[in-house]
Amino acid sequence: MEKIPMTAGGHAALEVELKQLKSVERPxxxxxxxxxxxxxxxxxxxxxxxxxxKQSFIExxxxxxxxxxxxxxxxxxxxxxxxIKFGATVTLVDEDTDEEKTYQIVGEHEANIxxxxxxxxxxIARALIGKEEGDSVEVRTPGxxxxxxxxxxxxx
Numbered sequence: 001m002e003k004i005p006m007t008a009g010g011h012a013a014l015e016v017e018l019k020q021l022k023s024v025e026r027p028x029x030x031x032x033x034x035x036x037x038x039x040x041x042x043x044x045x046x047x048x049x050x051x052x053x054k055q056s057f058i059e060x061x062x063x064x065x066x067x068x069x070x071x072x073x074x075x076x077x078x079x080x081x082x083x084i085k086f087g088a089t090v091t092l093v094d095e096d097t098d099e100e101k102t103y104q105i106v107g108e109h110e111a112n113i114x115x116x117x118x119x120x121x122x123x124i125a126r127a128l129i130g131k132e133e134g135d136s137v138e139v140r141t142p143g144x145x146x147x148x149x150x151x152x153x154x155x156x
Contacts, residue, residue, distance in 0.1 A: 003073040005086050005120065010110025011074050018065040021058055029055045068109050077104075080155045084128045086120055091152040092128075095136070100151065105129075124148075 006014075029051055036048035077087030084090055089104045103118040105128070111119035118125050127139045133153050139146045 001071055004068060004071045004107055004109065005075055006072045006107040006110060007087060007104075008074050008076060010106055010117075011069070011072055013110065014065055014069055014072075018062065018069065021062050021065070025058050026055075026062070029058055077155045083130050083132045084150070084153055085130075087155060088128075089154045089156050090128055090150060092137075092148040093151055095147040095149055104156075 032051040033048065033055060036045055036051050039045055039047065042048050075087055077089070080087055084105070086105055086107075089102065091100060091102045093100050101116075103116050103124070105120050105125045106117045108119045108121055111117050111122070113119075120126075123141055124137075124139050127137045128150070131137055131150055133150050135150045137148045137150065139148065
């Protein structure tokens with residue numbers, strides 16, 4: 001199996017989610033299923049079927065998180081330097097709109113564009129890999145071609 005690159009923060013967030021699912025969500029859904037069973041006929045019991053569906057989702061997510069965490073390779077961006085690579089925090093300026101954006105390039109399981117966490121497999125991240133401050137980057141995005149200039153690269 002291939003290792004999954006991840007920052008320490010992303011790894012910790014997945015561990016917190018896994019602990020929450022195992023220690024809070026799983027016991028709560030087991031209680032809900034037991035309570036729904038007490039209501040009688042299971043074939044027409046919407047509460048029971050809903051609880052079983054939620055249990056299936058929780059168990060699936062637990063297995064998924066355990067698999068991801070078992071393959072995780074935690075990388076500390078503070079120990080890196082040089083050109084843009086995994087873990088880099090990059091400040092870009094859109095050459096058309098002069099809008100500045102800052103992203104950290106992270107693994108796909110911790111990516112969240114609203115929080116500035118850019119999936120390493122995204123078109124922008126792939127275009128940035130290997131670049132350095134002052135470089136211009138052309139990116140083909142679903143919204144059309146964009147041009148960015150790299151203003152700053154940091155490894156925090």
